[in-house]
Amino acid sequence: MKQTIEKLENITEYIEHIMSDQQGVGASVAIVNGSEIIYSKGFGHSQIHPVNLPMDGDTLMSIQSISKNFMALSIMQLVEKNLLSLDDTVVHYLPYFRTKNKEQSDRITIRHLLSHTAGFPGDLGIANMTAPNVKEIFSDTPTEFQEALDYYNLTEEEIESVKTREDVTKWFQKVELEYPVGKGWNYCTDAYVILADLFEKVTGVKWETHLEDEILSPLNMNRTTSDSNTVEDDPNSAKYYMGKNQTETPFPKNSLSAPIGYLYSSANDLGKYLAFHLTKKPNILRPDLIEDMQSPIHLVSEEWRFGSEVRSYGLAWFTDNYKDLKVVEHGGGQMAVRSLMTIVPELNLGIVVLLNFDGTAHHDICDKIMDIFMDA
Template sequence: MKQINEQYNQLTDYISDLLPDHHGVGVSVAIVKDSETIYSKGFGNARIGHAERPIDGDTRMSIQSISKNFMALSIMQLVEKNLIDLDDAVVTYLPYFRTKNKEQSDAITIRHVLSHTAGFPSEVGIANMIAPNVREIFSDTPTEFQEALDHYQLTEEEIASIKNREDITKWFEKVELEYPPGEGWNYCTDAYVILADLFEKVTGSKWEASLHDDILTPLDMKRTTSDSYVVEEDQNSARYYVGEDKIETPFPINPISAPIGYLYSTANDLGNYVTFHLNKESTVLQSELIEEMQKPIHLVSEEWRAPGCDVRSYGLAWFTDTYRGYKIVEHGGGQLGVRSLMTMVPELNLGVVVLLNFDGTIHHDICDKIMDVFIDSSHDI
């Protein structure tokens, strides 16, 4: 017990020392070890200014691209029910799906989309640009919104025409593949809307309903939701801040694109989620399919790797890598004022969740420090 308390104190001191330069903004951290949440703590504030309130392990926060892992898990549940196969072509279920080259896109499988190996370019933009508050997001200068449209080669009319997930899938007919399906890797965030469209066509029900009933409820994730209104109204929910002056940024809202990055959760709920993936609990998905999600499929492009790293890969909504000789499995997310990270070290049965409500990279520093403490203590045993 003494050693454990020393570890906790070491971590608390380390994180506390990182925060003075961040003007009162916050960090929420949860650590799971051997199927138990052993550390849950908030540092700083969920909101600053006149509405200041502290952050804790139950503070609802945007998790951005960690949302993709939930979408992937829902797809794997369809595989378990034999409703689909990962190597089925997307057009089998969405006959209107195509890119500029129909012959190429007819060969794109569900596995390709899940693993970002379909050939889509990374800079597509449509799924984020349909956010209802997109003009507020791009409002720093009078021309910023138009510059964003130009960057993604979009028009206001295109954005206004997107009413549902099927519209996003159909929009991909404008996309030119950068490589044949399966022969490269590009992180295309927008593609996960196609997966939600496929899920809804196969099941005949909204993805969010299944997410709640088949994943969140059995994993006791009571404070995880896709409903931005519920989160904004919750007193224990974060706001997000950018720049040295910590200016509040628009709240991340985008219901159509929820599967790419618009779910909201807490460090403690994500601790439950990581525990499920570590233990490969068959109550939500059979263990073989959980393992399938964590298997590397393709090396990621160079900008997604640490300097000198040549093993970082992507599976089915999980990055895989090594840290000090240990395999790690993780996914993160980020947008204006949002940073999220969940990391597993399977060999140590260790999971780490770090959520920020400001820009920066200290979520990685905190995660590395936590892994260091537990790796070092395992060597002492």
């Protein structure tokens, strides 16, 4: 116990040192040992205008692409109920799904979508560009919004016509695959909107309803939501600040594309989520299916790697090694949002770091925490 207290004190000292350079913006950190959150602390501020508000472990924050993990877990729950199989084709459930080459896209499976191996290019833009405040996001210059449209080969009329998740799925008919289905990897954030469309067609239930009833409530994650209005109205909610001048950025919101990156949570709630992935309790998903999510994908017959010998991807989890220990993680980021959740199974350790500013401090903090807990 004394040794653990010393480790946590060292962690606090390190984070305070890191944050001393940040002039007011904040970090929220939680550490999990097995089923227990053993550390929860905020540093700096959740908001700095018009007044400074303190950050803590319950501060509501955008978690960006960590959201994908909740979408993947929802799909795996349908697998457990035998409502679908990961190797079923997408077109079996969504007959209107196709890309430019229908013969190729007819072979895309649910597993391909979850693991980013469908053949899609990496940066399609359609899911993020449907944000209700997209023109505010691209407003630094009079032409920036049009430049963003041109970059993604989109028109304003095109994104305004997208009203539903089915519309996003149908939009993929203009997409040309970058590599043969299942023969490569490219992180395509937009694909997770198709997964939500598929989920809703299979179940007849809105994904957010399932998320609340079958994941958040059983895990007692009462500070996690897809409702941006609830978050913005909450007195303990973060705003986001970019660059040395700490310019406040537009609030990240996009309910249509919630599964790709528009959920909100707290360090403490994500700590509960990591405790579930570490302990497999409560029983909201079979242990073998949790292991499937955390295992490296296979392309053809071999485990796939990122050009390194260890880094790979599972189902909404990156898999890696850190100083010879297996690490399973997912992060997220947009403008001034940074999020990271990491588990080290051999240490029974879970780490959550959420920031309301840009940079790499979330990775530095996570690495330091792993270093301290590895030094037994």
